[in-house]
Amino acid sequence: MNKTQRLIHLMMAVNERMQFTVKEMADEFGVSDRTMHRDLQELSELGMPLYTEFGPHGGYRLLKKRMLPPILFSEQEAVAMFFAFQSLQYYGALPFEAESTSALHKFYHYLPTDVRTKIDALKDRVSFWTPYRTQSSPFLQQLLEASIEGHPLLMSYASKEGIKQRTIQPIGIYASHGFWYLPSYCFLKEGFLLFRADRIISLEPAHSSQPSKDFRNYTIPDWLLAGAAYEGQPQPKLNLRVRLTPNGIRAYERSNGFNGALTLDKDGSGMLVADMLPDNLAYFSSYFLSLGADAIVEEPFEMVDWIREQIRAMQQAYEV
Template sequence: MSKSKRLIELMIAVNKRRKFTVRELAEEFSVSNRTIMRDLQALEELGLPLYAEYGPNGGYRLLNERLLPPIVFSEQEAVAIFFAYQSLQHYGSLPFDEEAVTALNKFYYYLPDDTKRTIDKMKQRVIFWSPKRKAPSPHLRLLLDASLQMRPVRVLYDSREGAKSRTIQPIGVYSQNGYWYCPAYCFHREKYLLFRVDRVLQAEQMEEGAKTVDVSGYPLQMWLLPQGQPVSAVYASDPERMPLIAELTTEGVRRCQWEGIFHDELQVNDDGTGTLRLHIKQDDFDYYTEYFLSMGADAVIREPQELREQLRQAAVKLFEAYHASKPSS
């Protein structure tokens, strides 16, 4: 076996074992202890973080910040991975901002020149766009780490009633329409709630020994689509939600279909018009007022009456603003 091939296989073996002795590796690769020692030194020079433990039960241990072994990709796989990373560039916040940039730069740097040319051409023809929101989410990584460690977090959350302190235990984070959301168990309300991450003004993990809840049987997918049910069916059973019914023109239907926000909730008639049936919380009124106001007469709210009235007041306010203003000469 050539030295280069042995080094690659040795790196793979070390990453799998995490703890080992020189004799174990020498026997596995059928080489001398001295050869393994030289190979381990070469891997350390490449950046593999090894820690030597002395004594009867000693050996080598791989530290947590380790390098992953090399993986061989086909050209098409390399292009697919590059654009998978690049698709994240339009997000305003990521839980791994710096890591995504450095990983993409490393990956591109070591590609063959002809593969780089293929990617450079494709960058002019393929863009994965998502709305970039201006609202920062500085505590996104902390909430993600807390969900992985299943530890509660004390947050200052800016809700409709104002900024309030509460303790939550995150289930995970997900992105939708340019915003990041964090479903979590709220110890104050004693139930699961959905939090918008950009509204988290302060966050800190609770100390060891703080009260926790078991969310291991509640993966993020269950929050989105519990037991495979459509979102509309799940929300309909939520006592805090009220039905929203909006009648849409053909243009209103096209817009809903194009934006891809609503699926099961949108019913299309034979003539192209449609009806949108949702279940929303009162906290969502401001969002839906802005959304349906932007659709103009292509969407008319029938229920709930409270949202109809809020939308009517917003329309009157908009009319008065334009009626009072004078066109510039």
């Protein structure tokens, strides 16, 4: 094994063990202690965060921030990776935004000159446009980490009724039309609610006495599909049937939130049939109301009644 190969394998071994002695690594790689000291020094100079501990039980320890070994990309893979990040450029906030920007700069800097030139030319020809939003979402990383680790959060939230304090446990986060949303279990309402990340005023870990929910088998795709099971109990579902005009079909395809069956007629209109969780009733009622006469809801009846009430209220507001 040459030196370059040894350094790559050593990087992977250090990442896996986190704590070790020089002798342990020297024996494993079949080199002298002096050679292993030099190799570890080179890894440290490359940016691997190694910490030396002295004493009878000392050795090396890798700090929490790990370094990944080198990965080889083809030219097309490199371009694809760059544009995967570019697709998010119009979002005002991203989780791990600083780290993403740093990674992109590193990735771009070490590309061959001709590949960089190709990417520069493509940037002027391809755009993943998303409506620009001025509202900031500074808590995306904390929300994402809490959803992964299953930790409840205490948040101050600007709702339509004013600023409210809620204890929630997010399932995850997703982006739509420039906004970030977090479907979460609300311990006050004892059910799932949909929140917008840019409306969170403050966020902190909930009290240690707050019990958490087990969402390991309940994910963002489950919530969006509206047919998930939580804690082994099937969630009640509502049947959704919406008649869409051709304009309604186009609007729905631009911003749909269901994985339902869309049947098209010869004239370009169609029928949307899907299952929906009751917790999502208010959100999608507002969505279909926003489509006006291009979306006629036939079921569920709760949605039909709510839309009728909103139309009557609008009529009264405009009466002279």
